[in-house]
Amino acid sequence: MLTLKIEGLQKNYRKFQALKNINLHMETGLFGLLGPNGAGKSTLMKILSTILPFQDGKVTIYDFDLVKEGDKVRQLLGYLPQHFNVPTQFTGREFLHYVASMKGITNQQGRHLQVEKVLEEVNLLPQANKKIKGYSGGMKRRLGIAQALLGNPKLIILDEPTAGLDPSERIRFRNLIEKLSKDHSIILSTHIISDIESSCENVAVIYQGEVLFQGSTEELAEKAVKVVWELSVPFSEYDQVEKEYVIISNRKEKDRVVFRIISKEKPQGEVSPVQPTIEDGYMAVINGVMP
């Protein structure tokens, strides 16, 4: 069953075209929306969350039309915005009770059960009675997920949920999302490849308001087949390589630098083809360098 279908979606901010003819579909599970800063990810997530209107196109979530049946769609959604501000004088538990009431979960016993369940799911029970102002960045994000889970949504929309997290919090967060994706469909937007590479089977790449790729992570990596190389040069040629190629990474080896680069043509010099990764595929797609 299709969770989400987007057809010909256009969004303008006055004269600026932020989304240009977006077509996307998502089945159940975990779906990654990848793109650099300014690509249009948040704009798309806000539209899907029904908080931002759009000019043209059609969005269907579980067979409901986002515009005509917005109320039904909202009942199926949980949303964690990119900039999630919480009233820090609340405790985590108080905040979740407040959000649950706003979501219409007014029965006291039912609300209590749901709040305790989501606190447990995001592993915040031990800190639930502490004021949010004492929470770490990772704990605040987990609280953000907990509020999105209230009401048991079928689809959870997470906009750059790992931004600003340290590596251990990021790993913990990834594990949590993977666990949640067993019972919910999740759309996760990010510009960090490692957020999606182990957990998302299906991804889309968005760049300058356009979807440049949709498919599996393996298919994304395949986009860089025959265009990713390792090029070894003396230090003196460092600047030259930087000017000429799309660089993925580099490492020092004795008196030389070994670059991992994207290039349609085989570069001159000491060069060898390498097995592409998802990151290579992503860089090849957004730089338009494909075989």
Ligand SMILES: Nc1ncnc2c1ncn2[C@@H]1O[C@H](COP(=O)(O)OP(=O)(O)OP(=O)(O)O)[C@@H](O)[C@H]1O
């Ligand atoms: N309210 C607005 N008014 C005018 N332009 C906007 C508005 N919101 C976003 N934009 C522009 O639309 C484009 C897409 O922005 P958006 O926030 O959707 O990108 P993003 O992929 O989420 O990037 P980031 O990760 O930096 O938030 C950018 O060029 C941005 O400057």
